[in-house]
Amino acid sequence: MNLFQLRAFDAVAREGSFTRAAARLFISQPAVTGHVKALEEHYQITLLRRTARRVELTEEGTRLAAITRAMFGLAEEAQAMLEANRQLLTGRLEVAADGPHRVMPMLALLRARYPGITVNLRLGNAQETLAALLSEHADVAVLTEVEPRKGLYLQSLGESHLCALLPVGHPWAAEPGELALRALDKQVMVLREPSSITRQTFDRACAAVHVQPRVVLELDSREAVTEAVAAQLGIGIVSSAEVAHDPRVVARPMAGAGLLNRHMIGCLERRRPLRLIQAFLGLASMSEEDGSSSGCAPLR
Template sequence: MSMIYSQIRAFHAVASHGSFTRAAAALSVSQPTLSSQVKALEAKYEVDLFIPAGRGIEITPLGRRLHAITQKQFRLEAEAELLLSETRSLKAGFLRIGADSPYHALPLVARYQERYPGIEISMNFGNSRDTLADLMARRIDVAIIPPPPEDDPRLISQLLIADRLVAFVPKAHKWAKQKSVNLKRLAGTRVILREEGSTTRAVFEAAVAAAGMTLKDVFEIGSREAVRAAVVEGLGVGVVSEAELIRGDNIHVLPISGADLRVPEHLVCLAECAPQRTIKAVFDLLED
C-alpha cells in the first residue's frame, strides 16, 4: 500500500468518524500511527485538515472539500471490490460469444444464462472464418465454430456437437420422392450454397474435391434463410447443416451418400484466456 494512499485512508477514516480514537479502531491501527499518517499528509502539502476543538477535533473547510472527494473514492473502491468479488463467484461479469450459427450456440447460451443469470452475454453471428478472426482479435471471448487447426498452440477447443450436411429440394422437384441423393449426382446439378468462408461450403467443396469431382453450377447466397427461400422458388438444390435447416411442408430433405459430410462444431477460446472464470464456466458446461 503506497504511503499517500495510507495517509488518505487515515484522513478519510478520521473525517468519517469525527475522532482519531474511533477511526483508529475502525482501521485496526493504533491511534499514534493514525495521527502520524494524518500529520504526514498535512505536512506534505502544508495544510491543516483538522484543528483542535475543545477535547476533540474539527475538520477545516479544506478538509470538508477533501472528504467529499474521498467519499467518492472509497465508494468507488468498494464498488470495484464488489464487482471483482461477484465476478469471481460468477454473480456478475461479461461474456462475448461469436458463432457461425445460432442453432448450435443458443442451447448452450440458454444453459449458461440459467446457471449464471448475473453474467451479461453479447452474441455475434457470422461465417466461421470471420468468427475465428474476431476471436484472435479479442473482439469475442469464445467462438462456436468448426475445429480450428490442432497444431495452433494459441487456441483451446472442445467438441460441442457433431452435425452433418444434408441436401433439400422443393416438394415439386423430381428428387422429392427419393430417400437420399448421391454426392456425384449432387455435384452434377445446380447447388445453392452459402458464401465462401462458411463452414457448409468449405466442407461440401472439400468432399467434392476429395471425390475427384468439380461442382457444375453454384448459386451463392449469403444467408441460410436465403438459401431456403431460393430452394423453395426452384432455383436449385440447397445444401445446409442439418441442425440449421428450417423444415416445412414445402421442402423435402435428402441425406447425402457417398461422402463423409459430418460438420463438428467446437467451443474455442484463446489458451491464455481459458482460466478466466466466465470462459472456464462455458467449457465446464460441456462436462455436465
C-alpha cells in the same frame, strides 16, 4: 501525496474515532494515529482536534474530508463494480459465431444463470468469425473446422452431418434412409459460396468420389439456399446443425465419406482464465450435453 495517510484521515473523519477508524481499515489504532500525524506534519496543517470524548474536524479538516469522502467513495464504487463482475453479477461478453444454431442455446443458458451479463453477438462466415476472435473483437467464438494454432484454445462442440435439402415434392424427399452422395452426380444444385465451410466440405467429398454436380446458383446465406430449394431451383446442401423447420423443404442425411464437420468453441489461450470466459466455456459443455438431436442426423 500518501494515499495511506489520506485513507487513515478519511476513516477517522467518517468514524469520529481513531479506534473505530482502525477497525474500519483492519489495521492497528497506533498505525492510524501515525498516518494522520504524518499527514499533518508533512503539510504543516491541523486537521483534527482530539477531545476527551471524540475527534473533531478543524475547518481545514472539514474541507479535506469532503474531498476524501468523494475520492474514496468512488474507489469503493469501483471496487463494488469489479467485485460484481468477478462474481458474474454484471459484465459484458463479446461472442462471435459462424451461425446462430449452436450459439443460441449457450446464450440461453448464460441468460438463465447470469442474468446481469450483457452479450454482444456478431454473426459472420467462418473466416470473419475466426478473425474477430484473433483480433480480440470477440472474447469467445463458435467455429467450424478450425485447425489448432499456437495461442488458440479450442473446445469441441461435436460434429454435424451434411444433408441434402430437397423441395417437398421432389421424388427423393419421401424416400427413407440416407441419400447416397453419388446420386448427386450431374444433379442441378444451389449451393453456398465457395468460401463457405459447408460448401468446402461438400466439394471435397464430391471430388474424392468423382461426383460432379451442376451448380447453377451460388448463394451467400443458409436462408437463401432454403428459399432457392423451396422455389425448386435445385437441390441444396445444409449442415444437420442448421436444418430449419420449413414445411416447403425436406432434409435427408447423406451417405458417403467426408461429410462431417467439426464444431468448436474457442478463445485466446491467455484469456482463458478469465472468469466470464470460463463460465461460458462450461455452459457450452452443458449445451452440447443437453442438445436435442437434429432432424437430419445420419441413420445408424
